[in-house]
Amino acid sequence: MVDPTEARTTPEFVRALASSYRELPAVVTEHETLTYAELDRRSALRARGLLARGVGKGTRVGFLFGNGPEWVITWAAIARMGAVPVPLSTFLKPPELARVVRHADLQGVFAQSAFLAQDYLTAFTDAFPALAHASGPPLRMAAAPHLRWIALTGDTVPGWARSLEWIDEAAVECDDDMLRSAEAEVHPDDPGMMIYTSGQSAAPKGVVHSHGTVMNKVHYLRYMLEFGPGSQNTATMPFFWVGGLVMTLFTTMEAGGVVVCSDGATRMGGVFGSGGKGPTEEMKERQSVRLVIGLGMTETFGMYSWGNEPPDPSRSQWCPRLTDFEAGYDVKVVDEAGTRVLDGERGEIALRGPTLMLGLHKVDRSVVFDADGYYRTGDLVEVDGDGFHFVGRKGDMIKTSGANVSPAEVEAELMAIDGIASAFVVGVDDDRRGQVVGAAVVPEADVILDRDEVLATLRGRLSTYKVPRLLVFLGIDDVPQLPSLKVQKPELARMIRARAEDRG
Secondary structure, three states, rough: OOOHHHOOOOHHHHHHHHHHHHHOEEEEEEEEEEEHHHHHHHHHHHHHHHOOOOOOOOOEEEEEOOOOHHHHHHHHHHOOOOOOOEOOOOOOOOOHHHHHHHHHHOOEEEEEOOOEEEEHHHHHHHHHHHHHHHHOOOOOOOOOOOOOEEEOOOOOOOOEEHHHHHHHHHHHHHHHHHHHHHOOOOOOEEOOOEEEEEOOOOOEEEEEEEHHHHHHHHHHHHHHHHHHHHHHHHOEOOOOOOOHHHHHHHHHOOOOEEOOOOOOHHHHOOOOOOOOOOOOOHHHHHHHOOOOEEEEEEOOOOEOOOEOOOOOOOOOOOOOOOOOEEOOEEEEEOOOOOOEOOOOOEEEEEEEOOOOOOEEOOOOOOHHHHHHHHHHEEEEEEEEEEEEEEEEEEEOOOOOOOEEEOHHHHHHHHHHHHHEEEEEEEEEOOOOOOOEEEEEEEOOOOOOHHHHHHHHHHHHOHHHHOOOOOEEEOHHHOOOOOOOOOOHHHHHHHHHHHHHHHOO
């Protein structure tokens, strides 16, 4: 097979890319150019090294890099030999890193020693204090019971880690025939990637996609976005998010184009989808008025809905009236009981289709899907004839610049700060970001808290986009509550905005 558009698995995709585009540039940075042939060769070397180091089919391996060749090579290496790549966010702070590594049951982690202002050597030792006394691999830590090794970039590697060469050098023990044999056992229905996104609780949420899901979405969106052999697309979103993968990386590579990476894109890019920023001018021009990006999510590996007319500003600044859905998707709008709503009524989108996730890691399937296999997205819409108007997000999840933030996670970190008796986190509407994170903090009796110090502490424990942009102090009697003692969140959001504006 030499046509990337026919690939059903990652190994087929990587080999087809190399066969079709050979020495054409695939991923470039200011300092490096990775060709399609080099991607195949270098990822094959690393995949053989993984096999030699005992990584097997289904093993989950994390990797923590900024956008660039190393990210792409490592993803391809892990996936093509049958293991499950788990991209780790460069925004992760030590407590978050510890939670994800443990929840994902990672056996190994590839990582940069440092990226931008982040020192990952320190991040790992802060996340796992037991590393200070370790001399692995193999690692043995109760806080991450399945983790056996960490492979790092850089000239100075601590005793608890190994260099990337430790993996690559082991490739001599497994030849290409061994790799091809492993690749042949990778099936389209096998788990092909697990991506972390915020859930409705403080616990991490691992979204598992099959090889077939990934390839189906890439084939679909490559043509939808009209990428071709001459396409040169700048990566404006991190690759550890679905948006960066399907709006730029995988889709551009399938077409034989060039992906241009910069460190700034991995700081925080615009994200398309529910609650995110609208299409760029370049995207609008490419799509003309034929289709306008609608709703998508990590669970559907990106966009699954579109509109054929510009958004109605009276309803939404970015989301059009939804009229078109990815081929093969069954979409319905339901009430709380799961019954379809009528024309003119509001309900939640439930769907099933070819690029829907396999499930959520460590969550019962019966909890994730209904009896007919539909997934309730949390997207609320109003039915309008043969189309839907987006209304908002169900539940407490905060959607800020396209990124999901769990209020429970931010509240837990606030409560861990000395002097805070209670903390309440809500989304506050924002014209530019959709929502921003707002927090109301109740100090302990006779304690005077400094707002800047509280925020500085949070910046050391949470990704930047999770740190409240609006933070106010309240007395416990000032927190608006219902008779059931539940917080009136809309009223609290209004109160946070008003007090923040009064403070200036």
